[in-house]
Amino acid sequence: MQNPKPGVPTREQIRRAPKVLLHDHLDGGLRPGTVVDIARETGYDGLPETDPDKLGTWFRAAADSGSLERYLETFAHTCAVMQTRDALIRVAAECAEDLAADGVVYAEVRYAPEQHLEGGLTLEEVVEAVNTGFRDGERRARENGDRIRVGALLTAMRHAARSQEIAELANSYRDSGVVGFDIAGAEAGYPPTRHLDAFDYLKRENNHFTIHAGEAFGLPSIWQALQWCGADRLGHGVRIIDDIEAGPGGQVSLGRLASYVRDKRVPLEMCPTSNLQTGAASSYAEHPIGLLRRLYFRVTVNTDNRLMSGTSLSREFEHLVEAFGYTLDDMQWFTVNAMKSAFIPFDERLAMINEVIKPGYAELKAEWLFDQATAERPLASGSAGSEG
Numbered sequence: 446m447q448n449p450k451p452g453v454p455t456r457e458q459i460r461r462a463p464k465v466l467l468h469d470h471l472d473g474g475l476r477p478g479t480v481v482d483i484a485r486e487t488g489y490d491g492l493p494e495t496d497p498d499k500l501g502t503w504f505r506a507a508a509d510s511g512s513l514e515r516y517l518e519t520f521a522h523t524c525a526v527m528q529t530r531d532a533l534i535r536v537a538a539e540c541a542e543d544l545a546a547d548g549v550v551y552a553e554v555r556y557a558p559e560q561h562l563e564g565g566l567t568l569e570e571v572v573e574a575v576n577t578g579f580r581d582g583e584r585r586a587r588e589n590g591d592r593i594r595v596g597a598l599l600t601a602m603r604h605a606a607r608s609q610e611i612a613e614l615a616n617s618y619r620d621s622g623v624v625g626f627d628i629a630g631a632e633a634g635y636p637p638t639r640h641l642d643a644f645d646y647l648k649r650e651n652n653h654f655t656i657h658a659g660e661a662f663g664l665p666s667i668w669q670a671l672q673w674c675g676a677d678r679l680g681h682g683v684r685i686i687d688d689i690e691a692g693p694g695g696q697v698s699l700g701r702l703a704s705y706v707r708d709k710r711v712p713l714e715m716c717p718t719s720n721l722q723t724g725a726a727s728s729y730a731e732h733p734i735g736l737l738r739r740l741y742f743r744v745t746v747n748t749d750n751r752l753m754s755g756t757s758l759s760r761e762f763e764h765l766v767e768a769f770g771y772t773l774d775d776m777q778w779f780t781v782n783a784m785k786s787a788f789i790p791f792d793e794r795l796a797m798i799n800e801v802i803k804p805g806y807a808e809l810k811a812e813w814l815f816d817q818a819t820a821e822r823p824l825a826s827g828s829a830g831s832e833g
Protein backbone atom coordinates (compact mmCIF):
# COMPACT_ATOMS: atom_id res chain seq x y z
CA MET A 446 0.00 0.00 0.00
CA GLN A 447 1.46 3.38 -0.99
CA ASN A 448 0.77 6.65 0.84
CA PRO A 449 -1.39 5.14 3.53
CA LYS A 450 -4.15 7.34 4.91
CA PRO A 451 -3.62 8.40 8.52
CA GLY A 452 -4.24 5.45 10.75
CA VAL A 453 -3.95 2.59 8.23
CA PRO A 454 -2.61 -0.15 10.50
CA THR A 455 0.31 -2.41 9.76
CA ARG A 456 -0.14 -6.19 9.82
CA GLU A 457 1.46 -6.28 13.27
CA GLN A 458 -0.86 -3.56 14.58
CA ILE A 459 -3.88 -5.42 13.21
CA ARG A 460 -2.80 -8.50 15.13
CA ARG A 461 -2.27 -6.59 18.35
CA ALA A 462 -5.52 -4.61 18.08
CA PRO A 463 -8.22 -5.92 20.44
CA LYS A 464 -10.80 -7.76 18.33
CA VAL A 465 -14.21 -9.33 18.90
CA LEU A 466 -15.43 -12.42 17.06
CA LEU A 467 -19.11 -13.44 16.95
CA HIS A 468 -19.19 -16.05 14.18
CA ASP A 469 -16.66 -18.87 14.37
CA HIS A 470 -17.35 -22.61 14.13
CA LEU A 471 -15.51 -24.89 16.55
CA ASP A 472 -15.41 -27.74 14.01
CA GLY A 473 -14.09 -25.31 11.38
CA GLY A 474 -11.10 -24.08 13.35
CA LEU A 475 -8.97 -27.07 14.36
CA ARG A 476 -5.19 -27.04 14.00
CA PRO A 477 -4.25 -29.53 11.23
CA GLY A 478 -1.71 -31.13 13.58
CA THR A 479 -4.45 -31.75 16.14
CA VAL A 480 -6.67 -33.43 13.54
CA VAL A 481 -3.77 -35.77 12.71
CA ASP A 482 -2.97 -36.46 16.41
CA ILE A 483 -6.53 -37.25 17.45
CA ALA A 484 -7.14 -39.38 14.34
CA ARG A 485 -4.12 -41.47 15.30
CA GLU A 486 -5.14 -41.72 18.95
CA THR A 487 -8.73 -42.69 18.21
CA GLY A 488 -8.07 -44.95 15.22
CA TYR A 489 -9.85 -42.77 12.66
CA ASP A 490 -8.31 -43.73 9.31
CA GLY A 491 -10.39 -41.59 6.93
CA LEU A 492 -8.05 -38.59 6.60
CA PRO A 493 -6.94 -37.77 3.04
CA GLU A 494 -3.46 -36.72 4.34
CA THR A 495 -1.59 -37.48 7.55
CA ASP A 496 1.08 -34.80 7.24
CA PRO A 497 -0.24 -31.68 9.03
CA ASP A 498 0.97 -29.22 6.36
CA LYS A 499 -0.45 -31.27 3.52
CA LEU A 500 -3.69 -31.76 5.44
CA GLY A 501 -4.02 -28.00 6.02
CA THR A 502 -3.54 -27.41 2.29
CA TRP A 503 -6.09 -30.13 1.49
CA PHE A 504 -8.71 -28.45 3.72
CA ARG A 505 -8.29 -25.11 2.01
CA ALA A 506 -8.29 -26.62 -1.48
CA ALA A 507 -11.46 -28.61 -0.76
CA ALA A 508 -13.17 -25.48 0.57
CA ASP A 509 -11.99 -23.50 -2.48
CA SER A 510 -13.07 -26.15 -4.99
CA GLY A 511 -16.59 -24.82 -5.49
CA SER A 512 -17.91 -28.33 -4.88
CA LEU A 513 -20.38 -28.57 -2.02
CA GLU A 514 -19.59 -32.27 -1.61
CA ARG A 515 -15.90 -31.64 -1.05
CA TYR A 516 -16.65 -28.72 1.25
CA LEU A 517 -18.93 -30.89 3.40
CA GLU A 518 -16.30 -33.64 3.44
CA THR A 519 -13.96 -31.29 5.32
CA PHE A 520 -16.44 -31.16 8.22
CA ALA A 521 -16.91 -34.92 8.16
CA HIS A 522 -13.20 -35.22 9.02
CA THR A 523 -13.12 -32.57 11.74
CA CYS A 524 -16.28 -33.93 13.36
CA ALA A 525 -14.88 -37.46 13.17
CA VAL A 526 -12.04 -36.44 15.48
CA MET A 527 -14.34 -34.58 17.92
CA GLN A 528 -16.19 -37.56 19.42
CA THR A 529 -14.52 -38.03 22.81
CA ARG A 530 -14.38 -35.87 25.92
CA ASP A 531 -10.59 -35.48 25.71
CA ALA A 532 -10.71 -34.53 22.03
CA LEU A 533 -13.42 -31.90 22.62
CA ILE A 534 -11.50 -30.42 25.56
CA ARG A 535 -8.32 -30.21 23.49
CA VAL A 536 -10.00 -28.68 20.43
CA ALA A 537 -11.87 -26.09 22.51
CA ALA A 538 -8.78 -25.16 24.55
CA GLU A 539 -6.67 -24.70 21.42
CA CYS A 540 -9.42 -22.64 19.84
CA ALA A 541 -9.40 -20.19 22.78
CA GLU A 542 -5.60 -20.12 22.79
CA ASP A 543 -5.33 -19.49 19.03
CA LEU A 544 -7.92 -16.72 19.08
CA ALA A 545 -6.20 -15.04 22.04
CA ALA A 546 -2.82 -15.18 20.29
CA ASP A 547 -4.50 -13.46 17.33
CA GLY A 548 -5.62 -10.56 19.55
CA VAL A 549 -9.24 -11.63 19.98
CA VAL A 550 -10.42 -10.46 23.43
CA TYR A 551 -13.99 -11.76 23.27
CA ALA A 552 -15.36 -14.58 21.12
CA GLU A 553 -18.61 -16.47 20.70
CA VAL A 554 -17.74 -19.87 19.25
CA ARG A 555 -20.51 -22.14 17.98
CA TYR A 556 -20.88 -25.87 17.51
CA ALA A 557 -23.66 -28.42 17.07
CA PRO A 558 -23.71 -30.80 20.08
CA GLU A 559 -25.72 -33.34 18.05
CA GLN A 560 -22.71 -33.87 15.79
CA HIS A 561 -20.49 -35.13 18.60
CA LEU A 562 -22.47 -38.13 19.88
CA GLU A 563 -20.95 -40.94 17.81
CA GLY A 564 -18.48 -41.93 20.55
CA GLY A 565 -21.28 -42.39 23.08
CA LEU A 566 -21.25 -38.95 24.74
CA THR A 567 -24.56 -37.39 25.75
CA LEU A 568 -25.50 -33.86 24.67
CA GLU A 569 -24.76 -32.63 28.20
CA GLU A 570 -21.34 -34.30 28.24
CA VAL A 571 -20.48 -32.62 24.93
CA VAL A 572 -21.39 -29.18 26.30
CA GLU A 573 -19.46 -29.77 29.52
CA ALA A 574 -16.35 -30.98 27.67
CA VAL A 575 -16.33 -27.94 25.39
CA ASN A 576 -16.88 -25.61 28.37
CA THR A 577 -13.95 -27.24 30.18
CA GLY A 578 -11.80 -26.77 27.08
CA PHE A 579 -12.68 -23.10 26.73
CA ARG A 580 -11.83 -22.47 30.41
CA ASP A 581 -8.51 -24.33 29.98
CA GLY A 582 -7.73 -22.27 26.88
CA GLU A 583 -8.58 -18.99 28.63
CA ARG A 584 -6.23 -19.96 31.46
CA ARG A 585 -3.43 -20.92 29.09
CA ALA A 586 -3.87 -17.67 27.17
CA ARG A 587 -3.50 -15.73 30.44
CA GLU A 588 -0.27 -17.61 31.13
CA ASN A 589 0.96 -16.49 27.67
CA GLY A 590 0.13 -12.87 28.52
CA ASP A 591 -3.02 -12.74 26.37
CA ARG A 592 -6.55 -12.20 27.57
CA ILE A 593 -9.71 -13.67 26.12
CA ARG A 594 -13.22 -14.57 27.17
CA VAL A 595 -15.07 -17.22 25.17
CA GLY A 596 -18.80 -17.92 25.20
CA ALA A 597 -20.42 -20.86 23.42
CA LEU A 598 -23.36 -20.78 21.03
CA LEU A 599 -25.19 -24.08 20.57
CA THR A 600 -26.12 -24.76 16.95
CA ALA A 601 -28.99 -26.92 15.72
CA MET A 602 -28.78 -28.26 12.16
CA ARG A 603 -31.44 -26.93 9.79
CA HIS A 604 -32.07 -30.28 8.12
CA ALA A 605 -32.43 -32.16 11.43
CA ALA A 606 -35.34 -32.22 13.84
CA ARG A 607 -33.57 -31.58 17.13
CA SER A 608 -33.79 -27.80 17.35
CA GLN A 609 -36.19 -27.78 20.32
CA GLU A 610 -33.95 -30.14 22.26
CA ILE A 611 -30.83 -28.08 21.49
CA ALA A 612 -32.63 -24.84 22.39
CA GLU A 613 -33.53 -26.36 25.77
CA LEU A 614 -29.93 -27.45 26.20
CA ALA A 615 -28.70 -23.91 25.46
CA ASN A 616 -31.18 -22.57 27.97
CA SER A 617 -30.16 -24.97 30.72
CA TYR A 618 -26.47 -24.00 30.33
CA ARG A 619 -27.07 -20.25 30.02
CA ASP A 620 -25.42 -19.55 33.36
CA SER A 621 -22.50 -21.83 32.67
CA GLY A 622 -20.69 -20.95 29.49
CA VAL A 623 -23.43 -21.03 26.83
CA VAL A 624 -24.51 -17.54 25.73
CA GLY A 625 -26.98 -18.34 22.94
CA PHE A 626 -28.34 -20.48 20.13
CA ASP A 627 -27.97 -20.70 16.34
CA ILE A 628 -29.17 -22.73 13.41
CA ALA A 629 -26.88 -23.64 10.52
CA GLY A 630 -26.76 -25.86 7.45
CA ALA A 631 -28.03 -25.63 3.87
CA GLU A 632 -30.52 -22.76 3.51
CA ALA A 633 -32.25 -23.89 0.33
CA GLY A 634 -35.19 -26.15 1.14
CA TYR A 635 -34.76 -25.76 4.90
CA PRO A 636 -36.31 -22.42 5.88
CA PRO A 637 -35.75 -21.25 9.45
CA THR A 638 -39.53 -21.33 9.98
CA ARG A 639 -39.23 -25.13 10.33
CA HIS A 640 -37.77 -24.40 13.76
CA LEU A 641 -40.35 -21.93 15.08
CA ASP A 642 -41.01 -23.98 18.21
CA ALA A 643 -37.37 -23.61 19.25
CA PHE A 644 -37.31 -19.87 18.60
CA ASP A 645 -40.62 -19.29 20.37
CA TYR A 646 -39.33 -21.25 23.34
CA LEU A 647 -36.12 -19.16 23.52
CA LYS A 648 -38.08 -15.92 23.27
CA ARG A 649 -40.31 -17.01 26.13
CA GLU A 650 -37.17 -17.72 28.13
CA ASN A 651 -35.74 -14.27 27.29
CA ASN A 652 -32.76 -15.99 25.65
CA HIS A 653 -30.72 -14.97 22.59
CA PHE A 654 -30.25 -16.49 19.16
CA THR A 655 -28.72 -15.87 15.78
CA ILE A 656 -29.66 -17.58 12.51
CA HIS A 657 -27.50 -18.38 9.49
CA ALA A 658 -29.47 -16.53 6.81
CA GLY A 659 -28.89 -14.67 3.59
CA GLU A 660 -25.60 -16.34 2.71
CA ALA A 661 -26.29 -18.35 -0.43
CA PHE A 662 -30.01 -17.74 -0.22
CA GLY A 663 -31.62 -14.36 -0.71
CA LEU A 664 -33.91 -11.90 0.97
CA PRO A 665 -36.76 -14.30 1.90
CA SER A 666 -34.38 -16.14 4.18
CA ILE A 667 -33.34 -12.92 5.95
CA TRP A 668 -36.95 -11.79 6.19
CA GLN A 669 -38.06 -15.08 7.75
CA ALA A 670 -35.15 -15.10 10.21
CA LEU A 671 -36.09 -11.64 11.44
CA GLN A 672 -39.86 -11.37 11.11
CA TRP A 673 -41.01 -14.95 11.68
CA CYS A 674 -38.28 -16.28 13.93
CA GLY A 675 -37.19 -13.11 15.75
CA ALA A 676 -33.42 -13.53 15.38
CA ASP A 677 -31.25 -11.14 17.40
CA ARG A 678 -28.47 -11.30 14.78
CA LEU A 679 -27.98 -12.59 11.25
CA GLY A 680 -25.25 -15.12 10.43
CA HIS A 681 -23.78 -13.58 7.26
CA GLY A 682 -26.85 -11.63 6.07
CA VAL A 683 -24.75 -10.64 3.08
CA ARG A 684 -27.67 -10.87 0.60
CA ILE A 685 -29.32 -7.87 2.26
CA ILE A 686 -27.39 -6.08 -0.49
CA ASP A 687 -30.12 -7.33 -2.91
CA ASP A 688 -32.51 -4.88 -1.24
CA ILE A 689 -30.21 -1.90 -1.79
CA GLU A 690 -30.09 -0.05 -5.09
CA ALA A 691 -26.94 1.92 -5.86
CA GLY A 692 -27.30 4.35 -8.75
CA PRO A 693 -24.51 5.43 -11.10
CA GLY A 694 -24.22 8.83 -9.41
CA GLY A 695 -23.58 7.22 -6.03
CA GLN A 696 -27.16 7.66 -4.81
CA VAL A 697 -28.41 4.76 -2.77
CA SER A 698 -31.93 3.64 -1.97
CA LEU A 699 -32.89 1.04 0.59
CA GLY A 700 -35.87 -1.29 0.30
CA ARG A 701 -38.16 -1.95 3.26
CA LEU A 702 -36.20 -4.94 4.55
CA ALA A 703 -32.78 -3.30 4.25
CA SER A 704 -34.19 -0.21 5.97
CA TYR A 705 -35.55 -2.36 8.79
CA VAL A 706 -32.19 -4.10 9.25
CA ARG A 707 -30.35 -0.78 9.41
CA ASP A 708 -32.95 1.09 11.50
CA LYS A 709 -33.21 -1.69 14.08
CA ARG A 710 -29.40 -2.02 14.19
CA VAL A 711 -29.60 -5.75 13.39
CA PRO A 712 -26.04 -7.08 13.68
CA LEU A 713 -24.67 -8.68 10.51
CA GLU A 714 -22.04 -11.37 11.15
CA MET A 715 -20.03 -10.97 7.94
CA CYS A 716 -17.35 -13.49 6.97
CA PRO A 717 -15.58 -12.15 3.85
CA THR A 718 -13.22 -15.03 2.97
CA SER A 719 -15.90 -17.64 3.57
CA ASN A 720 -18.27 -15.71 1.30
CA LEU A 721 -15.63 -15.67 -1.46
CA GLN A 722 -15.24 -19.44 -1.17
CA THR A 723 -18.97 -20.13 -1.38
CA GLY A 724 -19.44 -17.63 -4.20
CA ALA A 725 -21.58 -15.20 -2.16
CA ALA A 726 -19.08 -12.47 -3.19
CA SER A 727 -16.56 -12.35 -6.02
CA SER A 728 -13.67 -10.39 -4.45
CA TYR A 729 -12.81 -8.57 -1.23
CA ALA A 730 -13.11 -5.22 -3.01
CA GLU A 731 -16.59 -6.15 -4.28
CA HIS A 732 -17.76 -7.65 -0.99
CA PRO A 733 -20.97 -5.91 0.18
CA ILE A 734 -19.27 -5.11 3.49
CA GLY A 735 -17.75 -2.00 1.84
CA LEU A 736 -21.12 -0.47 0.97
CA LEU A 737 -22.82 -1.68 4.17
CA ARG A 738 -20.10 -0.09 6.28
CA ARG A 739 -20.47 3.21 4.38
CA LEU A 740 -24.22 3.10 5.02
CA TYR A 741 -23.66 2.43 8.74
CA PHE A 742 -25.33 -0.94 8.95
CA ARG A 743 -24.38 -2.75 12.19
CA VAL A 744 -21.61 -4.72 10.44
CA THR A 745 -19.20 -7.06 12.25
CA VAL A 746 -16.17 -8.94 10.84
CA ASN A 747 -15.82 -12.69 11.41
CA THR A 748 -13.90 -15.81 10.41
CA ASP A 749 -16.56 -18.56 9.99
CA ASN A 750 -14.15 -21.51 9.49
CA ARG A 751 -10.51 -20.66 10.15
CA LEU A 752 -9.16 -24.03 9.03
CA MET A 753 -11.14 -24.32 5.77
CA SER A 754 -10.53 -20.67 4.87
CA GLY A 755 -6.91 -20.60 6.04
CA THR A 756 -7.77 -17.45 7.95
CA SER A 757 -7.82 -15.67 11.28
CA LEU A 758 -9.67 -12.54 12.39
CA SER A 759 -6.47 -10.54 11.79
CA ARG A 760 -6.26 -11.89 8.25
CA GLU A 761 -9.87 -10.92 7.58
CA PHE A 762 -9.04 -7.37 8.67
CA GLU A 763 -5.84 -7.38 6.56
CA HIS A 764 -7.93 -8.19 3.48
CA LEU A 765 -10.41 -5.42 4.29
CA VAL A 766 -7.68 -2.87 5.04
CA GLU A 767 -6.12 -3.71 1.70
CA ALA A 768 -9.41 -3.60 -0.23
CA PHE A 769 -10.96 -0.52 1.40
CA GLY A 770 -8.06 1.37 3.03
CA TYR A 771 -9.65 0.94 6.46
CA THR A 772 -7.93 2.74 9.33
CA LEU A 773 -7.60 1.99 13.03
CA ASP A 774 -10.79 4.05 13.49
CA ASP A 775 -12.66 1.72 11.11
CA MET A 776 -11.29 -1.33 12.91
CA GLN A 777 -12.41 0.11 16.22
CA TRP A 778 -15.86 0.80 14.77
CA PHE A 779 -16.27 -2.83 13.61
CA THR A 780 -14.98 -4.07 16.96
CA VAL A 781 -17.29 -1.90 19.06
CA ASN A 782 -20.18 -2.98 16.79
CA ALA A 783 -19.36 -6.60 17.52
CA MET A 784 -19.01 -6.05 21.27
CA LYS A 785 -22.35 -4.19 21.39
CA SER A 786 -23.95 -7.15 19.57
CA ALA A 787 -22.56 -9.89 21.83
CA PHE A 788 -24.99 -12.02 23.84
CA ILE A 789 -23.41 -11.37 27.28
CA PRO A 790 -25.10 -8.85 29.61
CA PHE A 791 -25.01 -5.13 28.79
CA ASP A 792 -22.81 -4.11 31.73
CA GLU A 793 -20.20 -6.70 30.76
CA ARG A 794 -20.21 -5.55 27.12
CA LEU A 795 -19.82 -1.96 28.24
CA ALA A 796 -16.91 -2.87 30.49
CA MET A 797 -15.17 -4.63 27.59
CA ILE A 798 -15.66 -1.58 25.36
CA ASN A 799 -14.47 0.96 27.95
CA GLU A 800 -11.76 -1.03 29.69
CA VAL A 801 -10.27 -3.13 26.89
CA ILE A 802 -11.27 -2.05 23.39
CA LYS A 803 -11.09 1.76 23.57
CA PRO A 804 -7.81 1.88 25.55
CA GLY A 805 -6.31 -0.72 23.17
CA TYR A 806 -7.10 1.34 20.09
CA ALA A 807 -6.06 4.60 21.78
CA GLU A 808 -2.65 3.08 22.43
CA LEU A 809 -2.30 1.85 18.83
CA LYS A 810 -3.35 5.22 17.42
CA ALA A 811 -0.84 7.04 19.64
CA GLU A 812 1.84 4.63 18.50
CA TRP A 813 0.86 5.16 14.87
CA LEU A 814 1.09 8.95 15.24
CA PHE A 815 4.45 8.66 16.98
CA ASP A 816 5.80 6.46 14.17
CA GLN A 817 4.55 8.96 11.57
CA ALA A 818 6.10 11.90 13.42
CA THR A 819 9.50 10.23 13.75
CA ALA A 820 9.44 9.00 10.13
CA GLU A 821 8.79 12.55 8.89
CA ARG A 822 11.76 14.07 10.72
CA PRO A 823 14.48 14.13 8.01
CA LEU A 824 17.41 13.43 10.33
CA ALA A 825 15.69 10.46 11.88
CA SER A 826 16.21 8.22 8.88
CA GLY A 827 19.32 7.26 6.99
CA SER A 828 21.70 9.63 8.79
CA ALA A 829 23.87 7.53 11.07
CA GLY A 830 25.59 9.38 13.85
CA SER A 831 23.23 12.33 13.79
CA GLU A 832 21.86 11.82 17.28
CA GLY A 833 22.16 14.67 19.69
Ligand SMILES: [Zn+2]
Pocket residue numbers: 468470629657680749
Ligand atom coordinates in the same frame (compact mmCIF):
# COMPACT_ATOMS: atom_id res chain seq x y z
ZN1 LIG B 1 -21.20 -20.04 9.74
